[in-house]
Amino acid sequence: MAFNRPFGSFASLRMTIASLRMTIFATTVLTLVGCQREERNFQGMPPSATSTMPATRQTGLQPGPPVRSGPMNGPYEQNAYGVSQGKTLYNQFNCSGCHFQGGGGIGPPLMDDQWVYGSSPENIFETIVEGRPNGMPSFGGKISPDQIWQITAYVRSMSGLLRKDVATGRNDDMQVRSQEQAADKAKPVQSVIPPSAERQ
């Protein structure tokens, strides 16, 4: 991103030639990562029930030539502030009442590698907006899309799908699980339909 570069270039002026290349690299990476990590979008997106995202897919099987759908990243995937907000919202909107701190209860666990309706940011966003047939409520029109993206990013951090320095590193309440920051990445696996939905 353009706004990182002037700072990186300015810093490098005082450096010796020998360390120049490495410093440019390191600082650029740090600031690249750092600025986005600390970015705060106070405007947010307008509250709306309708998703503006392109259609997501629940299956890899497509009739005819496969067409890739949608962008693969939510807006807060690399943003520590957004993830932290997502954690607060996750509790305030009672997501924690069903999924608890990732281990599940009424709803399925979110800290493991099993994903019934997809693990991509768009999948999770749509799951929150649309609800799912086996008990997941539809929050569309109840939470602003921007906040849903924040919750989405936090949900992904629970199984280590975000960078460790973006995931939250503290907990304000009784310790019941290791910090999201310490979560090892759980490679997503497509889960079978939950047993509760079995029909004969």
Add this chain to the structure above:
Amino acid sequence: MSSQLGRCTSLAGGALLVLLGCSGTADRPAETAEQTSSLPSRVPVTTTDSSGDDGQWIMPARNYASTRYSSLTQITAQNVAQLQLAWTFSTGLTRGHEAAPLVVENTMYIVTPFPNYLYALDLTQPGAPTKWTYKPDPALASQGVACCDLVNRGAAYWDGKIYFNSLDATTHAVDAKTGKSVWRTRVGDINKGESTTMAPLVVKGKVLVGNSGGEFGIRGWLTALDANTGKLAWRAYTTGPDQDVLIGSRFKPFYSQDRGKDLGVSTWPGDAWKIGGGGVWGWISYDPDLDLIYYGTANPGPWNPDVRPGDNKWTAAMFARDPDNGEAVWAYQWSPHDLFDYDGVNELVLLDLPIKGQTRKVLIRPERDGYIYVLDRTTGEVLSADPYGYITTTKGIDLKTGRPIEVPEKAPQTGKVVREICPAAPGTKDWQPSSYSPRTGLLYIPHQNLCQDEEGVEANYIAGTPYVAAIVKMYAGPGGHRGELTAWNPLQRKAAWKIKEKFPVWSGTVVTAGDVVFYGTMDGWFKALNARDGTELWRFKVGSGIVGQPIVYRGPDGKEYVAVLSGVGGWAGAVVAGGLDVRDSSAALGFVNAMKDLPQATTKGGMLYVFALP
């Protein structure tokens, strides 16, 4: 079709009180209930069990007194070691199987966890093939408002019909012969967090059902539906003005704090009573002599007590009501301003006991708070309350006021972690029902030994989502074992013996005139104990952990059978049934932390097991 229940209800009250002699000296079980009653009776204990045993099992508690006592005598403490598997039946489902099978006119009826199939099995044919299956097709979304797995605690038979609830707050009446729907009535709204998991009870032509959802900010109620039409007869709310609670001129509670106008409103801040919980999802008993039904109410919501100062009536309480119109006759609150999710919905066993030289009509309640209460069931007076497990939350029950003596430092608070709360939220005992033998005079109580740490957090009521506002982490109580089976002597007010189990004993118990107690464990053992001393006599390993209610019946071949559903689940078994992640100690309202080793001990899957002697 003439049923035992139908006959019971038509009899004059006094004739129902069959004296069942209890003899400590009788070595040989009697052949029939009539003979039992003529045995020399050293300890005169009577019950309202009217069983001249017809070998059927038409309601989960066996009878209106809720004794879960079978007077069949083929299987005895002497021969139970030869018990063999007779046949099995797979339900094809994998959530917690908490129901008791029913046996009526040579047919067995099984109601499953969600999606709540009702199976009818033909006991007259080899292997008991399926006669019909009734599928109620409950709303899939109701799975999102079931706090503690997708369980169902059973059906009830009355006058040719099977009655049961599906999870989506709907009551069903099904023709027992054909399996066709007679009526279905929507009794609640899942968008308000209401669901139905309890077994109905049919009393005087009325089907009694209550709602679940104390973790979703519901407003609790007990409803009576006309058994023939499904039309609403009356509804008694747990909270709110007297008019809604059906408190009127007949209401005479024993304790002074329970007297006054509209206590269901004034003991709450503002309108909190409207979302204050107090569901009715446990057991109902009925005394035809006094013509009163008895049932308990569940925890107030949210769990975090900071947001609901006051006694929060009539949650965590019990009512005696007139079954005809629902009118309250008395009430008693086990846990005023409940702090720990101590639902007051456990079974109420109706007995007539000699107390201080007088025969008293009592009800016995092994309560979630760790005490066994004996109440006079005509007045609601607490006659005794004795601990049967490890308790740190209270120092006893003040019999003058009927109130628990609380330990203030154990009260959960917002933003503060309180440790070693014992018993934990599921209590010393949860829903899993006890049984009572008039022969031994003992109550066989399946229960747990758990403590917890808890922190209250900010409460946010959003209809249809959980309203708990507490973070909980449970663990084994002193001794490290998580389950117990206690044989309690209500006359001596102490345990006769105890069995320790690794996991919570989340199954019911049943006791027979052969002096055998049956129960199951969450790691999949079905066990038979000597009812007198607790010696283990027999065990059988079933496919999945047992959280169901065993029953005893006589088959068309004249043989005595014992039946139980296996299929682990329920709140305690949610870690397996729901595939939960044990790395989160707070999962399933904190129960997962105490059950981290259950996935290694059992797998899920519903299967009925039926046993008989060779």
